[in-house]
Amino acid sequence: xxxxxxxxxxxxxxxxxxxxxxxxxxxxxxxxxxxxxxxxxxxxxxxxxxxxxxxxxxxxxxxxxxxxxxxxxxxxxxxxxxxxxxxxxxxxxxxxxxxxxxxxxxxxxxxxxxxxxxxxxxxxxxxxxxxxxxxxxxxxxxxxxxxxxxxxxxxxxxxxxxxxxxxxxxxxxxxxxxxxxxxxxxxxxxxxxxxxxxxxxxxxxxxxxxxxxxxxxxxxxxxxxxxxxxxxxxxxxxxxxxxxxxxxxxxxxxxxxxxxxxxxxxxxxxxxxxxxxxxxxxxxxxxxxxxxxxxxxxxxxxxxxxxxxxxxxxxxxxxxxxxxxxxxxxxxxxxxxxxx
Amino acid sequence: xxxxxxxxxxxxxxxxxxxxxxxxxxxxxxxxxxxxxxxxxxxxxxxxxxxxxxxxxxxxxxxxxxxxxxxxxxxxxxxxxxxxxxxxxxxxxxxxxxxxxxxxxxxxxxxxxxxxxxxxxxxxxxxxxxxxxxxxxxxxxxxxxxxxxxxxxxxxxxxxxxxxxxxxxxxxxxxxxxxxxxxxxxxxxxxxxxxxxxxxxxxxxxxxxxxxxxxxxxxxxxxxxxxxxxxxxxxxxxxxxxxxxxxxxxxxxxxxxxxxxxxxxxxxxxxxxxxxxxxxxxxxxxxxxxxxxxxxxxxxxxxxxxxxxxxxxxxxxxxxxxxxxxxxxxxxxxxxxxxxxxxxxxxxxxxxxxxxxxxxxxxxxxxxxxxxxxxxxxxxxxxxxxxxxxxxxxxxxxxxxxxxxxxxxxxxxxxxxxxxxxxxxxxxxxxxxxxxxxxxxxxxxxx
Numbered sequence: 163x164x165x166x167x168x169x170x171x172x173x174x175x176x177x178x179x180x181x182x183x184x185x186x187x188x189x190x191x192x193x194x195x196x197x198x199x200x201x202x203x204x205x206x207x208x209x210x211x212x213x214x215x216x217x218x219x220x221x222x223x224x225x226x227x228x229x230x231x232x233x234x235x236x237x238x239x240x241x242x243x244x245x246x247x248x249x250x251x252x253x254x255x256x257x258x259x260x261x262x263x264x265x266x267x268x269x270x271x272x273x274x275x276x277x278x279x280x281x282x283x284x285x286x287x288x289x290x291x292x293x294x295x296x297x298x299x300x301x302x303x304x305x306x307x308x309x310x311x312x313x314x315x316x317x318x319x320x321x322x323x324x325x326x327x328x329x330x331x332x333x334x335x336x337x338x339x340x341x342x343x344x345x346x347x348x349x350x351x352x353x354x355x356x357x358x359x360x361x362x363x364x365x366x367x368x369x370x371x372x373x374x375x376x377x378x379x380x381x382x383x384x385x386x387x388x389x390x391x392x393x394x395x396x397x398x399x400x401x402x403x404x405x406x407x408x409x410x411x412x413x414x415x416x417x418x419x420x421x422x423x424x425x426x427x428x429x430x431x432x433x434x435x436x437x438x439x440x441x442x443x444x445x446x447x448x449x450x451x452x453x454x455x456x457x458x459x460x461x462x463x464x465x466x467x468x469x470x471x472x473x474x475x476x477x478x479x480x481x482x483x484x485x486x487x488x489x490x491x492x493x494x495x496x497x498x499x500x501x502x
Numbered sequence: 503x504x505x506x507x508x509x510x511x512x513x514x515x516x517x518x519x520x521x522x523x524x525x526x527x528x529x530x531x532x533x534x535x536x537x538x539x540x541x542x543x544x545x546x547x548x549x550x551x552x553x554x555x556x557x558x559x560x561x562x563x564x565x566x567x568x569x570x571x572x573x574x575x576x577x578x579x580x581x582x583x584x585x586x587x588x589x590x591x592x593x594x595x596x597x598x599x600x601x602x603x604x605x606x607x608x609x610x611x612x613x614x615x616x617x618x619x620x621x622x623x624x625x626x627x628x629x630x631x632x633x634x635x636x637x638x639x640x641x642x643x644x645x646x647x648x649x650x651x652x653x654x655x656x657x658x659x660x661x662x663x664x665x666x667x668x669x670x671x672x673x674x675x676x677x678x679x680x681x682x683x684x685x686x687x688x689x690x691x692x693x694x695x696x697x698x699x700x701x702x703x704x705x706x707x708x709x710x711x712x713x714x715x716x717x718x719x720x721x722x723x724x725x726x727x728x729x730x731x732x733x734x735x736x737x738x739x740x741x742x743x744x745x746x747x748x749x750x751x752x753x754x755x756x757x758x759x760x761x762x763x764x765x766x767x768x769x770x771x772x773x774x775x776x777x778x779x780x781x782x783x784x785x786x787x788x789x790x791x792x793x794x795x796x797x798x799x800x801x802x803x804x805x806x807x808x809x810x811x812x813x814x815x816x817x818x819x820x821x822x823x824x825x826x827x828x829x830x831x832x833x834x835x836x837x838x839x840x841x842x843x844x845x846x847x848x849x850x851x852x853x854x855x856x857x858x859x860x861x862x863x864x865x866x867x868x869x870x871x872x873x874x875x876x877x878x879x880x881x882x883x884x885x886x887x888x889x890x891x892x893x894x895x896x897x898x899x900x901x902x903x904x905x906x907x908x909x910x911x912x913x914x915x916x917x918x919x920x921x922x923x924x925x926x927x928x929x930x931x932x933x934x935x936x937x938x939x940x941x942x943x944x945x946x947x948x949x
Binding site: 176179180183184186187188189190191192195196199202205207210211247314315316317332334335356376382383397398399401402416418419420421423441442443444445446461462485486487488489500502 | 708710712718719725730731732733741744748774809814
């Protein structure tokens with residue numbers, strides 16, 4: 163037996179062992195556990211506000227922790243900070259590179275970050291003494307496009323990139339602190355839980371990985387999707403992960419039992435999922451699709467209980483506020499809509 | 503040195519059993535006339551007797567079985583993997599290198615077919631022995647396994663240490679070359695039977711929670727929070743996004759004196775919820791003050807400050823924390839166990855963001871398991887619950903006192919002073935509209 167063949171067999175048998183170990187703890191399924199629960203009644207959210215101002219496709223948005231301010235990034239080369247309640251623009255930040263793909267609001271509210279095809283993550287200080295919003299840092303080291311970024315604090319930020327790695331940066335020095343390598347496809351999105359000790363990333367290798375920030379290692383890998391994972395988010399209790407993929411399904415993975423719990427799919431949906439966000443209780447999952455709509459799923463019963471229709475082009479990003487009161491969708495039609 | 507098959511049959515442990523095919527081959531290889539060439543070789547500072555080279559092994563196998571070099575190598579690797587032959591250099595890679603790399607035949611005592619059950623006790627003794635010889639000699643995976651064994655074999659650890667010392671002493675009495683040879687053999691044996699844990703093995707052995715438990719927790723979470731989910735239940739008095747009435751936000755401001763009933767209810771869901779709400783933390787702080795254990799919360803907050811603050815302030819903060827909470831006789835000394843204290847104090851000499859992690863976790867769990875439960879039953883909490891504002895959609899009474907309104911104005915003014923003059927008109931107009939909305943129903947009532 164050639165060495166390669168032997169190694170391949172060994173790898174297969176180890177994979178089988180992992181599957182067996184997962185099955186061993188599977189003493190219940192989500193469907194069975196909630197068989198007695200009633201499906202949530204039809205959820206009808208209406209557009210309460212429309213944020214107009216961008217001149218081109220909106221690629222990303224992120225809420226501030228105060229649940230009123232949000233930042234959006236568009237390929238017209240602008241980053242706009244909105245007071246979503248009054249629909250006023252608090253800041254309109256011109257970007258050096260207009261090919262932006264992601265943006266993020268710092269938990270403190272002091273900074274925003276963005277990045278895209280320039281392979282860099284640019285950090286802007288919103289609270290500069292002279293009132294002007296300027297670039298504070300440019301974090302450059304990725305060899306691929308920046309697909310997503312999330313602040314841990316005013317001093318640290320995590321980015322995911324098309325070069326298949328995620329990186330933890332020290333903002334003050336502008337250097338890489340940890341490189342999380344392991345994905346074999348472009349990392350498309352990442353999410354950070356409330357305790358900031360771990361984070362998850364979804365990639366074009368069809369898997370989602372849970373990373374330990376301190377150790378710099380991948381703790382768990384979840385597969386099951388049949389195409390690129392575009393969006394990923396934590397379930398509000400921090401012990402489960404929801405993913406949205408180009409294979410038109412969303413999946414719920416349990417971190418502690420280390421396996422997939424349920425798939426959210428429907429035969430009438432044939433387009434990819436671009437973005438995903440859970441409601442405050444986790445009972446509802448809002449997912450944005452390529453067919454210009456958002457679907458609202460009952461997370462426990464895996465049934466569609468609502469639709470957010472109103473955009474004239476693909477929904478590229480979605481976000482639910484920290485207080486759970488409103489959901490914002492951003493679309494290629496250059497508008498942001500607030501739903502409730 | 504085993505000289506022939508019959509010798510082996512008789513000599514080993516007085517038990518006779520027919521040699522297996524592979525073992526027969528290995529014995530053939532050791533034949534002084536027709537076997538693999540062996541010589542005394544120098545390895546570092548010691549001379550190893552009966553050492554053989556990888557290329558000689560491969561050549562011998564190829565000739566003996568009339569097979570190609572690749573197959574001979576594969577067979578040789580199998581012998582090394584099973585532990586019949588062991589490498590003297592690069593001892594962790596159990597393969598045959600068809601070059602001048604040195605190997606040795608493993609003593610039959612350590613052959614796998616002996617089928618001695620590979621006892622954890624023996625492994626523990628082996629690791630303890632190496633620790634005695636030289637501290638810090640164990641590799642990372644060995645250290646981890648040593649710690650694990652120490653944990654669950656604690657009851658017989660005295661026995662293990664005694665055995666280790668005995669073996670160490672016996673070893674010292676051997677002649678140096680014999681000792682080196684034996685050490686190599688023993689080490690090779692354990693590399694085969696306790697290989698360094700690789701990633702996939704970690705994956706297989708990771709602790710998993712039963713699905714039923716995990717799913718149960720998920721369902722419980724979404725059920726508990728269902729009434730607090732604005733998409734599923736109406737917020738009282740009304741949802742500002744629907745009615746343009748911001749009363750809800752004002753009633754739920756960060757530092758309001760009387761929080762709403764819903765907000766107080768959330769504090770009972772988990773300790774994390776209580777701590778993450780600044781108003782909840784204030785209430786908890788009040789309770790702890792009455793119990794004279796306020797230093798725990800203060801320490802926890804100081805740790806958070808260190809973790810998320812700027813790098814420049816870290817050293818100063820760390821020193822401050824040490825002086826206030828950890829030093830002997832400190833004014834707000836916290837009660838953590840000796841080991842954690844030792845690790846923490848040691849780490850503080852080179853402070854980094856997560857240096858207080860162990861101590862913070864300890865204090866967090868202490869507060870969660872002990873103080874939190876008592877807090878929920880305490881008069882402080884009961885008082886807060888009583889005073890908590892009930893939200894009633896029908897009675898739209900403007901429960902905001904002018905004090906709060908003034909507080910809001912002060913806050914806005916402070917914000918404006920800090921950040922440029924961008925939104926002053928918007929903010930002021932917002933303030934006026936809020937004032938109008940609050941005062942207008944009042945006016946109606948007065949009429």
